[in-house]
Amino acid sequence: MISVQKIDFAYNGWPVLREVSFSVARGEFLAVIGPNGAGKSTLLKLLDGILQPQKGYILLKERPLPDYSRRQLARLIGYVPQEFPVAFHFTAREVVLMGRFPYQRLLGGTTAEDYRVAQEAMQITDCGHLSERFFTRLSGGEKQRVVLASALAQQPEMLLLDEPTTALDLKHQVHFYRILQKLRRERQLTIVVVTHDVNLAALFAERVVILKQGKVVADGPVAEVLTRKRLESVYETPLTLVRHPLSGTPVVLPGRSPNGKEVGA
Amino acid sequence: MKRNHPMTAVLVSFLFLGLVVIFTPLIGSQSLNFSRVLAYLHGQTTPDGTIFFRIRLPRVLLGVLTGASLSLAGVVFQALLRNPLATPYTLGISSGGAFGAVLMIKLGWSITWLGFSTVQTAAFIGSVLTILLVYTLSRRAGQISIHLMILAGVSISYFFGALILMVHFLADFTQTSQMIRWMMGGLDVVDFAVIGRTLPLLLLSFAVLFALARMLNLISLSEITALSKGVAVLRVQKIAFLFASLITGLVVAMSGPIGFVGLIVPHLMRIFTGPDHRYLIPASLFFGGAFLTLCDTIARTVLAPVEIPVGIITALLGGPFFLVLLFRQK
Numbered sequence: 128m129i130s131v132q133k134i135d136f137a138y139n140g141w142p143v144l145r146e147v148s149f150s151v152a153r154g155e156f157l158a159v160i161g162p163n164g165a166g167k168s169t170l171l172k173l174l175d176g177i178l179q180p181q182k183g184y185i186l187l188k189e190r191p192l193p194d195y196s197r198r199q200l201a202r203l204i205g206y207v208p209q210e211f212p213v214a215f216h217f218t219a220r221e222v223v224l225m226g227r228f229p230y231q232r233l234l235g236g237t238t239a240e241d242y243r244v245a246q247e248a249m250q251i252t253d254c255g256h257l258s259e260r261f262f263t264r265l266s267g268g269e270k271q272r273v274v275l276a277s278a279l280a281q282q283p284e285m286l287l288l289d290e291p292t293t294a295l296d297l298k299h300q301v302h303f304y305r306i307l308q309k310l311r312r313e314r315q316l317t318i319v320v321v322t323h324d325v326n327l328a329a330l331f332a333e334r335v336v337i338l339k340q341g342k343v344v345a346d347g348p349v350a351e352v353l354t355r356k357r358l359e360s361v362y363e364t365p366l367t368l369v370r371h372p373l374s375g376t377p378v379v380l381p382g383r384s385p386n387g388k389e390v391g392a
Numbered sequence: 393m394k395r396n397h398p399m400t401a402v403l404v405s406f407l408f409l410g411l412v413v414i415f416t417p418l419i420g421s422q423s424l425n426f427s428r429v430l431a432y433l434h435g436q437t438t439p440d441g442t443i444f445f446r447i448r449l450p451r452v453l454l455g456v457l458t459g460a461s462l463s464l465a466g467v468v469f470q471a472l473l474r475n476p477l478a479t480p481y482t483l484g485i486s487s488g489g490a491f492g493a494v495l496m497i498k499l500g501w502s503i504t505w506l507g508f509s510t511v512q513t514a515a516f517i518g519s520v521l522t523i524l525l526v527y528t529l530s531r532r533a534g535q536i537s538i539h540l541m542i543l544a545g546v547s548i549s550y551f552f553g554a555l556i557l558m559v560h561f562l563a564d565f566t567q568t569s570q571m572i573r574w575m576m577g578g579l580d581v582v583d584f585a586v587i588g589r590t591l592p593l594l595l596l597s598f599a600v601l602f603a604l605a606r607m608l609n610l611i612s613l614s615e616i617t618a619l620s621k622g623v624a625v626l627r628v629q630k631i632a633f634l635f636a637s638l639i640t641g642l643v644v645a646m647s648g649p650i651g652f653v654g655l656i657v658p659h660l661m662r663i664f665t666g667p668d669h670r671y672l673i674p675a676s677l678f679f680g681g682a683f684l685t686l687c688d689t690i691a692r693t694v695l696a697p698v699e700i701p702v703g704i705i706t707a708l709l710g711g712p713f714f715l716v717l718l719f720r721q722k
Contacts, residue, residue, distance in 0.1 A: 201622030
């Protein structure tokens with residue numbers, strides 16, 4: 128689906144990403160993890176063509192990213208940013224309908240198809256009942272689902288999500304990831320999620336890329352990449368790794384328990 | 393809270409504009425008889441017809457165009473700067489224009505070309521140069537920095553403010569009162585030819601900005617959101633910025649820096665249409681035109697035969713009216 132080839136990126140000469148390469152297959156669920164400042168959010172913006180790498184290139188469906196117009200990209204990629212500022216009183220439905228922009232003509236109205244797709248997107252993300260409410264008055268979990276619905280209204284083949292569950296409580300975190308999982312299963316959506324939540328990533332993603340100081344330090348299936356040693360060196364803190372009793376996926380806990388060393392001591 | 397269909401607000405504001413355009417020219421220090429005005433259309437030269445078509449109608453038209461332009465520019469700048477407090481003058485367009493006008497009054501040159509006076513020309517050039525300066529200062533690495541733009545605009549406003557005071561200080565008494573009168577803004581100094589020459593440019597700008605409505609919706613959220621949903625942000629920003637500045641510069645040159653309309657009309661209309669620019673733009677155009685014309689009618693009748701500068705009326709009437717609506721809305 129998308130392939131990143133040795134990209135370098137710097138903000139005003141300040142290096143953020145160095146020689147980053149990886150690719151994501153169609154229908155894959157990839158989690159990108161790593162410490163603060165590792166360049167994860169920057170990487171997502173590069174994948175959506177919002178930023179351009181200074182070196183290297185990105186291929187989307189075998190075509191270089193700069194060959195696509197913004198409109199074409201918006202039909203292929205849905206981007207859920209970390210923050211979704213709304214300065215004016217748009218309703219949730221209006222926000223979702225804005226996802227139809229890449230399909231609308233300059234002076235054309237909103238078509239029945241636009242309403243249908245928006246409605247469907249809101250059902251999938253379980254926010255149909257919010258459609259008349261003002262976006263600014265919604266709770267964090269509701270906002271996040273509306274923003275996801277707006278991205279789905281673009282009918283993309285790939286979703287890029289930047290820390291989508293950071294502001295959500297446990298219930299909404301799980302709920303949100305279940306929706307992503309369903310989208311992947313039922314629509315073969317390719318999903319790339321940037322997150323600090325290693326445990327949720329382990330539970331729902333199939334592959335993990337670890338970024339540290341702008342470099343890929345590990346890339347592979349969840350069970351192989353998420354080892355105690357690696358995570359300790361990446362996050363520079365003592366950790367304990369256990370198995371989730373139900374799923375068998377790795378669960379990371381802060382502190383180290385072997386040798387009788389107490390957590391927090 | 394639920395809104396009515398935004399189209400209702402657009403239609404109501406259009407009807408309101410229609411009524412204002414038909415009836416306000418009948419009001420004035422000399423009251424007119426409607427049937428005698430109509431007789432003028434059938435070739436009869438009546439004094440009522442002459443006053444209506446030659447004196448009052450041009451002025452009403454100028455009021456409509458000025459009010460509509462300032463309201464639309466307010467809408468566009470609020471979206472582009474993502475700031476509900478932005479006005480057509482936030483970026484210093486009017487202070488640049490005012491400096492041009494004030495300087496020309498001081499110099500006292502008076503050449504008329506294509507119906508435009510030197511003061512008008514200087515005001516327009518001042519506006520255009522200011523906006524080009526603000527734009528150049530806020531370009532960074534192929535993007536427009538909104539933050540820099542607001543800062544640059546506000547500092548340049550202060551700078552020109554100081555220059556204007558300087559010119560005032562150096563001017564003699566007659567010039568000073570001329571300058572103060574210009575700064576107050578008014579719709580009384582323009583003849584039909586000027587309106588006719590600027591009309592195509594204004595209408596073109598209205599059309600272009602309306603065509604950008606959906607993109608302005610997205611840009612009013614954030615640049616990243618707009619990009620990710622398929623808007624060529626930089627190009628849209630450039631076009632919107634150019635045309636909103638152009639109409640502001642033109643009306644400032646024609647009628648002076650009439651305040652307040654560009655701030656309150658967009659807000660007022662947003663209460664009724666919501667923030668969707670496809671409705672907000674036409675509603676603001678219609679209502680803004682009607683509002684300013686109404687204010688001007690009051691300005692030229694309430695102390696007749698003395699005419700109060702319309703800028704004073706817009707703020708005196710608009711301020712309290714707007715506050716009442718704001719607090720009733722909750």
